[in-house]
Amino acid sequence: xxxxxxxxxxxxxxxxxxxxxxxxxxxxxxxxxxxxxxxxxxxxxxxxxxxxxxxxxxxxxxxxxxxxxxxxxxxxxxxxxxxxxxxxxxxxxxxxxxxxxxxxxxxxxxxxxxxxxxxxxxxxxxxxxxxxxxxxxxxxxxxxxxxxxxxxxxxxxxxxxxxxxxxxxxxxxxxxxxxxxxxxxxxxxxxxxxxxxxxxxxxxxxxxxxxxxxxxxxxxxxxxxxxxxxxxxxxxxxxxxxxxxxxxxxxxxxxxxxxxxxxxxxxxxxxxxxxxxxxxxxx
Amino acid sequence: xxxxxxxxxxxxxxxxxxxxxxxxxxxxxxxxxxxxxxxxxxxxxxxxxxxxxxxxxxxxxxxxxxxxxxxxxxxxxxxxxxxxxxxxxxxxxxxxxxxxxxxxxxxxxxxxxxxxxxxxxxxxxxxxxxxxxxxxxxxxxxxxxxxxxxxxxxxxxxxxxxxxxxxxxxxxxxxxxxxxxxxxxxxxxxxxxxxxxxxxxxxxxxxxxxxxxxxxxxxxxxxxxxxxxxxxxxxxxxxxxxxxxxxxxxxxxxxxxxxxxxxxxxxxxxxxxxxxxxxxxxxxxxxxxxxxxxxxxxxxxxxxxxxxxxxxxxxxxxxxxxxxxxxxxxxxxxxxxxxxxxxxxxxxxxxxxxxxxxxxxxxxxxxxxxxxxxxxxxxxxxxxxxxxxxxxxxx
Ligand SMILES: Nc1ncnc2c1ncn2[C@@H]1O[C@H](COP(=O)(O)OP(=O)(O)OP(=O)(O)O)[C@@H](O)[C@H]1O
Ligand SMILES: [Mg+2]
Numbered sequence: 229x230x231x232x233x234x235x236x237x238x239x240x241x242x243x244x245x246x247x248x249x250x251x252x253x254x255x256x257x258x259x260x261x262x263x264x265x266x267x268x269x270x271x272x273x274x275x276x277x278x279x280x281x282x283x284x285x286x287x288x289x290x291x292x293x294x295x296x297x298x299x300x301x302x303x304x305x306x307x308x309x310x311x312x313x314x315x316x317x318x319x320x321x322x323x324x325x326x327x328x329x330x331x332x333x334x335x336x337x338x339x340x341x342x343x344x345x346x347x348x349x350x351x352x353x354x355x356x357x358x359x360x361x362x363x364x365x366x367x368x369x370x371x372x373x374x375x376x377x378x379x380x381x382x383x384x385x386x387x388x389x390x391x392x393x394x395x396x397x398x399x400x401x402x403x404x405x406x407x408x409x410x411x412x413x414x415x416x417x418x419x420x421x422x423x424x425x426x427x428x429x430x431x432x433x434x435x436x437x438x439x440x441x442x443x444x445x446x447x448x449x450x451x452x453x454x455x456x457x458x459x460x461x462x463x464x465x466x467x468x469x470x471x472x473x474x475x476x477x478x479x480x481x482x483x484x485x486x487x488x489x490x491x492x493x494x495x496x497x498x499x500x501x502x503x504x505x506x507x508x509x510x511x
Numbered sequence: 512x513x514x515x516x517x518x519x520x521x522x523x524x525x526x527x528x529x530x531x532x533x534x535x536x537x538x539x540x541x542x543x544x545x546x547x548x549x550x551x552x553x554x555x556x557x558x559x560x561x562x563x564x565x566x567x568x569x570x571x572x573x574x575x576x577x578x579x580x581x582x583x584x585x586x587x588x589x590x591x592x593x594x595x596x597x598x599x600x601x602x603x604x605x606x607x608x609x610x611x612x613x614x615x616x617x618x619x620x621x622x623x624x625x626x627x628x629x630x631x632x633x634x635x636x637x638x639x640x641x642x643x644x645x646x647x648x649x650x651x652x653x654x655x656x657x658x659x660x661x662x663x664x665x666x667x668x669x670x671x672x673x674x675x676x677x678x679x680x681x682x683x684x685x686x687x688x689x690x691x692x693x694x695x696x697x698x699x700x701x702x703x704x705x706x707x708x709x710x711x712x713x714x715x716x717x718x719x720x721x722x723x724x725x726x727x728x729x730x731x732x733x734x735x736x737x738x739x740x741x742x743x744x745x746x747x748x749x750x751x752x753x754x755x756x757x758x759x760x761x762x763x764x765x766x767x768x769x770x771x772x773x774x775x776x777x778x779x780x781x782x783x784x785x786x787x788x789x790x791x792x793x794x795x796x797x798x799x800x801x802x803x804x805x806x807x808x809x810x811x812x813x814x815x816x817x818x819x820x821x822x823x824x825x826x827x828x829x830x831x832x833x834x835x836x837x838x839x840x841x842x843x844x845x846x847x848x849x850x851x852x853x854x855x856x857x858x859x860x861x862x863x864x865x866x867x868x869x870x871x872x873x874x875x876x877x878x879x880x881x882x883x884x885x886x887x888x889x890x891x892x893x894x895x896x897x898x899x900x901x902x903x904x905x906x
């Protein structure tokens with residue numbers, strides 16, 4: 229028997245409210261919509277839920293050109309035309325040209341899978357509406373072959389959004405919703421720990437200190453997130469930077485390798501300017 | 512009582528629907544949450560709120576509705592109640608006498624002090640009894656123990672660091688879009704601007720519309736009028752950049768891009784703190800590529816509406832004295848230039864991203880506001896609406 233409750237994994241730190249949202253979605257068989265700043269672990273969540281519940285994971289990454297229909301199936305008319313010109317016998321069965329989409333795959337799995345619909349807001353504004361019925365009833369109809377595909381087990385559906393577009397109300401009503409708040413220091417410490425269990429305590433606390441300070445710099449276009457912090461720590465370790473180098477007089481501090489934290493050129497300029505100004509003030 | 516909660520949420524302006532409310536009841540009956548109000552709070556939030564900007568408002572309603580645990584448990588009897596909750600309810604049914612006894616311990620502060628003390632005294636686990644902290648019994652500190660002020664001490668080891676209830680911490684305060692313009696609000700405001708852009712008396716014959724409606728009218732002539740073309744609104748947008756405006760960059764960017772998308776005739780310029788003889792269009796080349804303010808005055812007609820966006824937070828010298836600017840030497844004072852602008856563009860407003868309740872403490876804001884003839888509005892949805900209305904009224 230697979231476990232039915234999710235409480236994080238040894239690679240992923242889940243807060244209590246996130247666990248509750250996941251478990252509600254799993255129990256009731258309704259989609260969970262997850263939003264949050266970039267790098268707050270939205271995408272990884274689905275992987276971890278699949279891992280923890282011991283289910284297969286089916287990933288559907290959405291692009292601006294993705295259509296809802298592609299998640300169900302596509303009719304490959306071009307192949308069929310080609311086959312008919314080549315006199316291939318396959319041409320008589322239209323079923324040969326029906327290409328299954330991710331949801332079809334999920335609906336027909338022998339065990340209940342976890343489905344990730346990643347970055348739904350990238351698609352056209354109508355995309356979520358086009359999936360309403362399918363997500364609600366967990367079935368759809370294939371016109372070309374007159375068959376109905378019905379979910380054997382309602383998959384656990386996890387949908388992520390970066391807030392680029394507003395999602396339609398009718399869609400939202402059918403989902404559970406969770407907003408991943410940017411981790412506080414304590415949670416962040418736990419997150420770093422799962423990635424770098426052997427990290428020296430001092431280095432970790434100095435790095436966190438510096439990281440949260442940089443996040444506070446007013447006017448940044450892109451504040452560094454969890455993934456940047458993890459990259460930065462990796463560099464610090466690789467370069468063997470001592471914890472002392474991260475500390476010191478607050479305003480004089482230029483964290484080493486801060487390019488890993490600030491990736492936007494404007495932000496780097498802003499940051500350097502601020503440092504320059506505060507140093508000039510002090511000298 | 513649960514229904515009440517639902518109604519209160521709606522009253523507070525949260526777009527909760529019956530579907531979602533039923534989902535919550537279903538989740539309760541399926542025992543998604545078993546034991547405590549904190550979990551119930553998370554569950555309710557995940558079910559009923561679909562926009563993080565509404566979290567704060569939800570927290571407030573939740574806090575006022577579920578004050579004290581007792582109410583929660585009582586009200587739940589009517590609905591589908593998870594069994595565990597009932598157990599706890601039973602544990603809570605104490606006699607009046609018992610309650611008085613507990614009340615005699617005194618207020619919250621006293622309770623907490625005593626709690627800390629008992630924690631220190633306690634050796635090992637204790638079931639029931641009057642003095643020690645146990646999992647049941649009349650001690651006010653036990654996990655399920657009755658206590659007159661509804662303070663709950665956690666059941667799990669990590670819980671007591673959460674003595675302040677999650678929903679009372681109001682951690683989502685700054686995501687509420689009534690405080691600042693969010694993307695959604697900008698959209699709403701946009702719609703308003705659009706209507707405004709098309710308003711005006713219908714004085715011109717709409718040929719296409721007339722033909723269409725005449726046909727629909729079975730051939731009987733049905734005249735259609737539209738507002739005259741030249742009524743399309745023209746907007747001059749002046750944006751303060753840099754310095755104290757850094758805090759408001761995001762909201763200004765949102766407003767700017769919204770306005771850009773909305774108005775066909777939009778001209779924008781940047782300034783710093785106060786308007787002087789020069790404005791610029793590209794912030795990176797502000798020192799090399801200035802546009803003379805006089806040119807702007809001459810180029811754009813009276814029919815342009817002027818919207819200035821700035822926090823008006825500066826030294827009063829920057830407004831009233833020649834040479835008062837922080838950046839350069841200005842031969843003429845800021846107020847002279849602002850008045851010149853207002854003379855040419857009588858329809859003008861100033862939008863201020865600074866929180867309105869700070870305005871009265873900042874002298875420069877008062878001064879600019881006076882210069883604007885009180886037409887300064889906060890850069891919030893409400894303020895924007897008022898501002899648009901003011902722009903429509905003749906001065
Ligand atoms: N709670 C967490 N526990 C462990 N690792 C985390 C957690 N949150 C984020 N991370 C790490 O941060 C990185 C970014 O995570 P992920 O790609 O899932 O974020 P995302 O929210 O999907 O970002 P984006 O919006 O950019 O797609 C990953 O390396 C992930 O391991
Ligand atoms: Mg992602």
